[in-house]
Amino acid sequence: MESEIMKIKDVMNQEIISITEDTSPIEAFEKMYKNGVRRLFVIGNEGSPKGVITYSDLIGVLNQLSDVDKNNNNQTVTNIMTEDIVTINANEELKNAANLMLRADVSGLLAMDAGKPKGVITKTDICRLVAANLLIPKE
Numbered sequence: 001m002e003s004e005i006m007k008i009k010d011v012m013n014q015e016i017i018s019i020t021e022d023t024s025p026i027e028a029f030e031k032m033y034k035n036g037v038r039r040l041f042v043i044g045n046e047g048s049p050k051g052v053i054t055y056s057d058l059i060g061v062l063n064q065l066s067d068v069d070k071n072n073n074n075q076t077v078t079n080i081m082t083e084d085i086v087t088i089n090a091n092e093e094l095k096n097a098a099n100l101m102l103r104a105d106v107s108g109l110l111a112m113d114a115g116k117p118k119g120v121i122t123k124t125d126i127c128r129l130v131a132a133n134l135l136i137p138k139e
Contacts, residue, residue, distance in 0.1 A: 006094040007092065007093060008091070052082050061080050088109045108120055
């Protein structure tokens, strides 16, 4: 019996936790915390991805700010986000996502379809899937 090849779209998180370009670092950190994620995608007004900001990015910046600066909403995530988002087609095989994450040294990918963001796949998602499959006895 031949096993079915898993696609990214089969296991990706379809909810993309995102922020806009005018979001402050504090607001971004609060959204990460509230949603239990370690990255937020920055989406432009027209709906296209503009960048990604990670927990590490935010911690680095917030540790450098004084309490007065933290409450000043003049700074936005555009100053600290990574503009080069690593993306993958949602119809690709799951193994291609794992290989791309390793090559690009990233822990998550924005899954695209027809030029639009459709979901997110992370190293954690892949590890959970592998762990679940290893724990199921083969018949």
